[in-house]
Amino acid sequence: MNEQIIEHCRKLVSDSDYRKTYLLGLKDKYRGLTGYFSNYIPEEIIAAAGFHPLRIIGSLNTSGPHLQTLFNPACSFVQDVYAAACSGEFSYLDHIIFPNSCDSLKLLYQMWESEVKEPSAYTLLHPINTDGGSIEYFAAQIKVFAEELHRNSGADFSQEEPANVIDKYNRMRGLLRQLYDIRKSNKAFLAGSDTIALMTAGLIMDRDEYHQILEQVVQEGRKQKPQQDKLSKNIMLIGPLMDNIHFLEQIEESGATIVDDDITNGTRYFDRDVQTQGDLYENLDRRYILSGPSPTLYTDPETDARLFQEKVAGPNPDGIIFINQKFCEPHVHNYLAKAEALKPMGIPILMLEVEHNRCEANERELLRIESFLEMLAVAEK
Amino acid sequence: MKLESSKTILTKLFTEYYLTGTQAKKEGKPIAFITAFAPVEILRAMGVFCMYPESYAVVCAASKKASEMIHASRMSSFTQDLCSYSLIDFGTEHYERLPYGGLPDPDMLIATNNQCGTTLLWFKLLSKKKNIPLFIIDYPAAADDRPALRQYIRRQHESLVEFVQQQTSNPIDDQILSEQIANSKKTCQTWKNIHELNKQSPIRLSANKLINALFPIVAAKGTKSACDYYEALLHENQPSPENESKGATRLLWHGYPMWFLAKKFPGCFDTDFQIVLDDYTLWWDLDYSSGADPMEAMTKAYSSTYLNWPLNQKLDWVESLVDEYAIGGVICHANRSCRRALADIVPLRKRLSKRNIPSIIVESDMANPDFYSKEQVRLRIESFRETLRAS
Numbered sequence: 001m002n003e004q005i006i007e008h009c010r011k012l013v014s015d016s017d018y019r020k021t022y023l024l025g026l027k028d029k030y031r032g033l034t035g036y037f038s039n040y041i042p043e044e045i046i047a048a049a050g051f052h053p054l055r056i057i058g059s060l061n062t063s064g065p066h067l068q069t070l071f072n073p074a075c076s077f078v079q080d081v082y083a084a085a086c087s088g089e090f091s092y093l094d095h096i097i098f099p100n101s102c103d104s105l106k107l108l109y110q111m112w113e114s115e116v117k118e119p120s121a122y123t124l125l126h127p128i129n130t131d132g133g134s135i136e137y138f139a140a141q142i143k144v145f146a147e148e149l150h151r152n153s154g155a156d157f158s159q160e161e162p163a164n165v166i167d168k169y170n171r172m173r174g175l176l177r178q179l180y181d182i183r184k185s186n187k188a189f190l191a192g193s194d195t196i197a198l199m200t201a202g203l204i205m206d207r208d209e210y211h212q213i214l215e216q217v218v219q220e221g222r223k224q225k226p227q228q229d230k231l232s233k234n235i236m237l238i239g240p241l242m243d244n245i246h247f248l249e250q251i252e253e254s255g256a257t258i259v260d261d262d263i264t265n266g267t268r269y270f271d272r273d274v275q276t277q278g279d280l281y282e283n284l285d286r287r288y289i290l291s292g293p294s295p296t297l298y299t300d301p302e303t304d305a306r307l308f309q310e311k312v313a314g315p316n317p318d319g320i321i322f323i324n325q326k327f328c329e330p331h332v333h334n335y336l337a338k339a340e341a342l343k344p345m346g347i348p349i350l351m352l353e354v355e356h357n358r359c360e361a362n363e364r365e366l367l368r369i370e371s372f373l374e375m376l377a378v379a380e381k
Numbered sequence: 382m383k384l385e386s387s388k389t390i391l392t393k394l395f396t397e398y399y400l401t402g403t404q405a406k407k408e409g410k411p412i413a414f415i416t417a418f419a420p421v422e423i424l425r426a427m428g429v430f431c432m433y434p435e436s437y438a439v440v441c442a443a444s445k446k447a448s449e450m451i452h453a454s455r456m457s458s459f460t461q462d463l464c465s466y467s468l469i470d471f472g473t474e475h476y477e478r479l480p481y482g483g484l485p486d487p488d489m490l491i492a493t494n495n496q497c498g499t500t501l502l503w504f505k506l507l508s509k510k511k512n513i514p515l516f517i518i519d520y521p522a523a524a525d526d527r528p529a530l531r532q533y534i535r536r537q538h539e540s541l542v543e544f545v546q547q548q549t550s551n552p553i554d555d556q557i558l559s560e561q562i563a564n565s566k567k568t569c570q571t572w573k574n575i576h577e578l579n580k581q582s583p584i585r586l587s588a589n590k591l592i593n594a595l596f597p598i599v600a601a602k603g604t605k606s607a608c609d610y611y612e613a614l615l616h617e618n619q620p621s622p623e624n625e626s627k628g629a630t631r632l633l634w635h636g637y638p639m640w641f642l643a644k645k646f647p648g649c650f651d652t653d654f655q656i657v658l659d660d661y662t663l664w665w666d667l668d669y670s671s672g673a674d675p676m677e678a679m680t681k682a683y684s685s686t687y688l689n690w691p692l693n694q695k696l697d698w699v700e701s702l703v704d705e706y707a708i709g710g711v712i713c714h715a716n717r718s719c720r721r722a723l724a725d726i727v728p729l730r731k732r733l734s735k736r737n738i739p740s741i742i743v744e745s746d747m748a749n750p751d752f753y754s755k756e757q758v759r760l761r762i763e764s765f766r767e768t769l770r771a772s
C-alpha cells in the first residue's frame with residue numbers, strides 16, 4: 001500500500017495546519033471553499049456551483065489558542081469546532097453550511113452568527129421526517145440552496161454541469177464501496193484506522209485528486225492476494241463522526257482490527273448513489289434524506305434495527321465499539337437503539353465517550369478497550 | 382353571579398388534569414403524551430386527552446423527587462448529560478413514589494422540534510420501549526415569510542389529523558378547533574397583559590407567582606377554563622394607583638426557573654434587588670394572529686416559538702423586555718439540560734453590556750438539583766449585587 005498516500009490522508013485529517021495549507025492551494029482552482037457539517041448537505045450542489053465542498057472535522061490541535069468554550073453540554077466536537085473558529089481557523093473558507101440537525105449544531109450556528117461571523121453561515125433546512133411531504137419539501141429547499149449558491153458565486157449553473165458532478169460523486173462513492181469490499185476479504189490490505197483516514201480525507205480533498213487516489217488504492221487492493229489475518233479481534237465501529245485517527249490506531253494496537261463501521265465519516269457517507277434520470281433536485285433529495293438513518297432524523301425504528309442487523313451480519317464482528325463524542329445526545333440514543341438491536345445477535349458492545357480535541361485515548365479508555373477485547377477472547381474459547 | 386377566584390380555578394384545573402387523565406384511561410378514551418409546543422388544539426378537537434411529560438417532570442422536581450428519579454432512570458449510569466426532564470420521565474418506570482400516582486399510559490405520542498431535538502429522541506425511545514405510535518412534527522424555522530416552509534408545516538398539521546384519525550377513528554370537529562384557537566389566542570393575550578402589570582413599581586405579581594400561574598397555559602391552553610383562570614388572575618391584580626414608587630433595582634431572570642427550589646424561586650435571590658420577571662414564562666405567549674384559518678394560525682404560532690427563533694429575534698425580544706420593564710440587570714440561567722436555550726446567553730450579555738446593563742451567568746439545571754451548588758450561586762449573586770451597587 002502506498003505509504004505516501006496514507007500519510008497525506010492522515011495529515012489532512014489530523015493536522016489542521018497541513019489541511020489549511022492544502023486547501024488554500026485549491027483556492028485558484030475553485031470559486032471558493034465551502035465548509036459544511038453533516039451527511040445531509042448535498043455536496044454535489046456546492047461543487048456544481050464551482051465551490052469546493054469540504055467537511056468540517058474539527059481541529060484536533062491540542063496547542064492553539066483554544067480559549068473560547070461553549071457551555072456544557074454542547075458536544076465536544078462542537079466545542080472544538082467553536083474554539084477553532086474563534087481562533088480564526090476557518091477564516092480561509094468562503095462560507096459554511098449548517099444542517100437542520102442536532103441541538104449542539106443549532107447552538108453552534110447561533111453562536112457562529114453572533115461571535116464567529118466569518119465565514120458567513122447558511123442553514124439548509126432539510127426535513128427530519130422521510131415521508132412523501134418531507135421529500136417534496138426537501139427538493140424545494142435544495143433548489144433554494146442551489147439558487148443561493150448560484151447568486152453567491154455567479155456560476156453558470158446549467159442542468160449539464162450538475163449531471164457531471166453527480167456522476168463524479170457516484171463514481172467516488174462506488175470506489176469507496178469497492179474499497180470496503182476488498183477489506184472484507186483481505187483485512188490486512190489496509191488497517192481499519194487507515195481506511196477511515198482515507199475515507200475522511202475524501203471529505204476534504206480535491207475530488208479529482210481523491211478520485212485518482214481511490215482508483216489507485218482499489219486497483220492495488222484487487223491485485224493483492226489475501227494475506228494471513230493477524231490474530232486479532234474483529235471490531236465494527238459505530239457512532240457519530242470519528243476523525244481521531246490516532247485513537248483508532250490505539251484500538252487496533254490493543255489487538256483489534258476494525259473491519260467495518262457505521263459511522264458518519266464511514267459507510268454512512270457512501271451507502272447510496274444519486275439517480276441520474278429525472279428531476280435533479282428530487283434525485284438529490286432522495287439520496288440524501290433516505291441514505292443511512294441518523295439519530296437526528298425520524299425513521300421507522302423497526303426498519304432501522306433490521307437494517308442495522310443486516311449491516312452487522314455481513315462482517316459478523318466479534319464485538320462492536322461505539323465511540324461517542326462527549327455530550328452527544330443523539331448518539332446516546334443511537335447507542336441505546338443499537339445495543340437493543342444487537343441483543344438477539346449476541347454481539348457484545350462497548351461504549352466509549354471521548355473528548356474530541358484529545359488526540360490520545362487515556363489510560364482508562366485503553367484499559368476498557370483491552371478488557372473488552374479480553375472478554376471477547378474468553379467468549380470465543 | 383360571583384366569579385370564581387383564580388386560586389380555585391387553578392386548583393380545579395390541576396386536579397382535573399390528573400384525574401381526567403386517569404379517568405380517560407379507565408373509560409378507554411384516547412390519551413396522547415405531547416411535547417410542550419405541540420398543536421394541542423388539533424388533538425382536543427379530535428377528542429384526545431393530552432398530557433405533558435415535561436410538565437409532570439416539573440411537578441416531580443418541585444416535589445423534590447427529581448434526583449432520585451433521575452438515578453432510578455438507570456440512564457445516568459452512562460450519561461448525565463441528557464435533558465433532566467427526559468431523565469425524570471425515564472425514571473418513572475423504575476420509581477414507586479410518583480406524584481399523583483404517575484401518568485396513565487398514552488395511546489399515542491406527538492413530538493415537535495420547535496423547542497429542541499431532545500424531545501424527538503426522548504419520544505422515539507418511549508415509542509420503542511412501550512410500542513406506542515409516534516408522530517413527529519418538524520418545524521425547521523419560524524415560517525413567517527417563507528411560503529414553502531408554511532406549506533410544509535401546514536401539511537404536517539393536516540397529516541397529524543390523519544394520524545389521529547387512524548389511531549382513534551375520531552374525525553376533527555372544526556367548530557371545536559376554531560373555539561380552541563380562539564381560546565388559545567385569548568389566553569396568550571391575557572397572559573401577556575398579566576405580565577405587563579409588572580411594568581409598574583411595585584410589581585403586582587412576584588416572579589414566583591407568575592411561574593406558579595404557568596400550568597394552565599402549558600397544559601390547558603385552548604380550553605375555556607384556562608381563559609377563565611387568566612381573566613380572573615388579571616381581574617384580581619388590577620394596577621395599583623400608587624405607581625412609580627422608587628424601589629430596589631429591577632432584575633430580569635433570563636431562562637428556565639430552578640424548579641427544585643419550588644416556592645423559594647427566585648425570591649431567595651432577592652436581597653437589595655427584585656426579580657420582577659422570568660422571561661421563560663412569556664415563551665408561552667404564542668402568536669395566533671395570522672388570519673382566521675385555524676391551520677394557518679397554528680402554523681405561525683407553533684413554528685415561531687422562542688427557542689425556534691433566529692438569534693437576533695431572541696435578542697431583540699429580551700432587549701424589549703429590558704426596556705419595557707425598566708430592567709436594571711439580568712441574571713442568565715445557563716441550564717445544562719437545554720442546549721438550545723444556551724445559544725443566546727453570550728450574545729445577550731454583549732448587547733446588554735453595550736447599554737451598561739450588568740448581567741451574570743448562573744450555571745445550574747432546571748430540574749436536577751445535583752447540578753445546583755447553593756454556595757456557588759450565592760457567591761455569584763453576591764458579586765452581582767456588588768456590581769449593581771457600584772453601577
Ligand code: SF4
Pocket residue numbers: 075076077078102103104105240241325327328329330331
Ligand atoms: S457529535 Fe453528536 S451532538 Fe455533536 S454535532 Fe455530531 S451529532 Fe451533533
Ligand code: SF4
Pocket residue numbers: 435464465466467496497498499500688718719720721722
Ligand atoms: S428543557 Fe430544553 S432540552 Fe429539555 S425538553 Fe425542554 S426544550 Fe427540550
